[in-house]
Amino acid sequence: MTRSVREEQPTTECEEQQELHSPEMESGVGAGGGGGGGVDEEEEEDHLHHLEEEEEEDDEEDDEDDEEDEDGENKPKRRGPKKKKMTKARIQRFKVRRMKANARERNRMHGLNDALESLRKVVPCYSKTQKLSKIETLRLAKNYIWALSEILRSGKAPDLMSFVQALCKGLSQPTTNLVAGCLQLNPRTFLPEQTPDLSAHLPPTGAAAYPGHFSYQSPGLTPGLPSPPYGSMDPSHIFHQVKGQPYGSLEPFFDGVMVSEGPSFDPPLSPPLSINGNFSSSFKHEPVAADYDKSFSFSVHYGGGGAPGHAAMYGNGGPNPRCGELQVDGLMGFEGHSHHERMMNAQLNAIFHDS
DNA sequence: TAGGCCATCTGGTCCT
DNA sequence: AGGACCAGATGGCCTA
Numbered sequence: 369m370t371r372s373v374r375e376e377q378p379t380t381e382c383e384e385q386q387e388l389h390s391p392e393m394e395s396g397v398g399a400g401g402g403g404g405g406g407v408d409e410e411e412e413e414d415h416l417h418h419l420e421e422e423e424e425e426d427d428e429e430d431d432e433d434d435e436e437d438e439d440g441e442n443k444p445k446r447r448g449p450k451k452k453k454m455t456k457a458r459i460q461r462f463k464v465r466r467m468k469a470n471a472r473e474r475n476r477m478h479g480l481n482d483a484l485e486s487l488r489k490v491v492p493c494y495s496k497t498q499k500l501s502k503i504e505t506l507r508l509a510k511n512y513i514w515a516l517s518e519i520l521r522s523g524k525a526p527d528l529m530s531f532v533q534a535l536c537k538g539l540s541q542p543t544t545n546l547v548a549g550c551l552q553l554n555p556r557t558f559l560p561e562q563t564p565d566l567s568a569h570l571p572p573t574g575a576a577a578y579p580g581h582f583s584y585q586s587p588g589l590t591p592g593l594p595s596p597p598y599g600s601m602d603p604s605h606i607f608h609q610v611k612g613q614p615y616g617s618l619e620p621f622f623d624g625v626m627v628s629e630g631p632s633f634d635p636p637l638s639p640p641l642s643i644n645g646n647f648s649s650s651f652k653h654e655p656v657a658a659d660y661d662k663s664f665s666f667s668v669h670y671g672g673g674g675a676p677g678h679a680a681m682y683g684n685g686g687p688n689p690r691c692g693e694l695q696v697d698g699l700m701g702f703e704g705h706s707h708h709e710r711m712m713n714a715q716l717n718a719i720f721h722d723s
Numbered sequence: 724t725a726g727g728c729c730a731t732c733t734g735g736t737c738c739t
Numbered sequence: 740a741g742g743a744c745c746a747g748a749t750g751g752c753c754t755a
Contacts, residue, residue, distance in 0.1 A: 465741090470732060472742070477730075501728060 492535065493543075493550045504543045511535045 484502055488494055491508050500508065515534040519526060526534075532551050536544040 466733080469734095469742085473733085473744090474731070476743075481730090503728090 493547050500543060500546070504539060507538050508535060508543065508547065511537055511539070 484505055487509050488500055488505050491500070491505060491512055493500060493508060499505075511534055515526070515531055518534070528551060532548060535547050535551075539547065
């Protein structure tokens, strides 16, 4: 931001700030530095109201002060913009303004969080108990939209693995595990370049530096990027690897998308496309089995009202008999989702095994 | 204990 | 002028 500029040329308001940054101010509601402690909004509202009343009372006093400033002819007049004296009333006004702004900002962020929560519920990995982080929710949502649009574009149902691959692009390893778990996949089966002994190849703390990879420097080395490890995965690289492998069905789903036209996945993701950690060594083919880490109690979830839309998108119109093979109930067991949600999950699973 | 995530405060900028 | 939006700073909570 341009804060440094402002520091060089402090405005009147900035000077107000400096004067206001007193112990009195710090003990107030808006005391600097945030801090996770929640503010009692009702209490603050009362306080705010009280301050507004005080402000009105002080207004006359304020005017008098201003006049005194102007009439003070004993001292030589200063050039430049008139610096208003920080009267008690002005301090109060500033406090009120600041508190109002804080309240608005809080509400705004609450709205944002509500929207994010709504998003969590329609993304294919939802848990009330262990929520996806904000950034992971956004990434997963983006991938999900892309994957669904790709289904529409191609008119083909992808196999489960390629779908999960699409979902997991750019996600952190824990989230990747979760998504895999939700879809009953072992992450190792759909992520590229898996080596048998992975830990030996892991760089210390996400320092993603694999020979032959486009690597994304971990947040540990690149300040400001959250949720390590993000590692590396160049899309063309992964799909090049996949070609010719038993998972041939990947190609129809991704051909012409990752390489040429179609809804762009806009690689590199921000942070750049990444799947590393346990999954970034050599691609290892294992039977698709439900041996994912059971420690995560997540499930595929399609939020209430949005479900019909999803169902229509898949074009199956209802649960597929074959979904029974996938032990949907076992997948959903952790948090007791509704029957409706189970049906939706069944439909999702059905697509992957219908093609 | 370090690191990730989060809520909140704050000041700057843009818009109405 | 005031509100919305944004990004930086700060400190609390949680987990590996």
